[in-house]
Amino acid sequence: MNSDSDLQIAGDILEVPHLLQAPREHPSTVAEFVGLARSLAADRAQWAHLVRYDATTRWYHRLRTGPGYEVWLLSWVPGQGSGPHDHGPSSGVLTVLDGELTERTARDTRALGAGAQRVFAPGYAHEVVNDTLEPAVSLHVYFPGLTEMPMHARSTNGAARTAAQCAGALPDPAGAAGA
Numbered sequence: 290m291n292s293d294s295d296l297q298i299a300g301d302i303l304e305v306p307h308l309l310q311a312p313r314e315h316p317s318t319v320a321e322f323v324g325l326a327r328s329l330a331a332d333r334a335q336w337a338h339l340v341r342y343d344a345t346t347r348w349y350h351r352l353r354t355g356p357g358y359e360v361w362l363l364s365w366v367p368g369q370g371s372g373p374h375d376h377g378p379s380s381g382v383l384t385v386l387d388g389e390l391t392e393r394t395a396r397d398t399r400a401l402g403a404g405a406q407r408v409f410a411p412g413y414a415h416e417v418v419n420d421t422l423e424p425a426v427s428l429h430v431y432f433p434g435l436t437e438m439p440m441h442a443r444s445t446n447g448a449a450r451t452a453a454q455c456a457g458a459l460p461d462p463a464g465a466a467g468a
Contacts, residue, residue, distance in 0.1 A: 315355040319380070319408060322358065322430050326384040326406060329353075329360065329428055336386070342366050342424050352428070359434040365390060365425040370418030376411065377437035381430060383407040383417070388425025391418045414441050 316322045329335060329352070341348045342364050353360040365388070373393075383392075385401045392399050392407060393416045401407065409415070419425045 316358065316432075319382075322380075322382050322432055323406060323408060325360070326382045326428055326430050330384050330386055330404070336362050336426075336428070340364050340426055347371070354434065357434065358430060358432040361429040361431070361435075362386075363427050363429060365417075365419035365427070367419055367422050367424065371416055373414060373416040373441040373443055374438050375414045375441065376409070376431060376435060377439060378411050379431040379433055379435050380410050381408070381432070381435075383409070384428040384430075386426040386428055388419065388423050389421050390425050390427060391420045392416070393418070416443075 313321065316325045336352060339350050339352070339362060341350075344366055347369050348364045350362045351359060352362045383401075384406045385403050387403055389403070390401045392401055394414065417427070
């Protein structure tokens with residue numbers, strides 16, 4: 290019986306470059322978009338000098354675009370929030386770069402510290418708020434690029450309600466009726 294692994298039998302994979310897939314210039318899968326967000330988060334030189342804080346409105350800057358996606362940088366001073374919303378037909382990856390943000394959905398509320406990531410599909414309703422006394426920065430990858438951001442009503446627990454809940458198609462988990 291041979292105890293060698295397949296890799297050892299085949300030899301060094303790096304010696305046969307024609308078998309390796311060429312790295313993609315742009316991500317095309319959810320995992321690759323998560324990887325893009327992580328690599329940008331780790332490279333502060335690409336984004337830290339761009340961040341601005343505005344006490345009157347949330348600040349945002351489009352950091353990058355590619356075929357079918359956009360990357361946005363946002364800052365949040367204490368108390369600033371997005372309001373309950375979804376992202377229309379776009380999926381996304383939210384990554385907290387600095388500080389802490391609170392994400393509220395119809396199901397739960399969670400604190401997201403630096404390095405935390407949330408991946409969401411089209412129609413995912415949430416609200417993001419800086420509930421702390423320190424500013425925060427986040428990175429958002431949308432695919433396809435963000436074309437709409439429908440706002441939602443709040444349920445009685447203050448969480449975002451999905452479009453179906455607002456239309457009355459699904460019960461509100463917090464017990465609120467209608468829109």
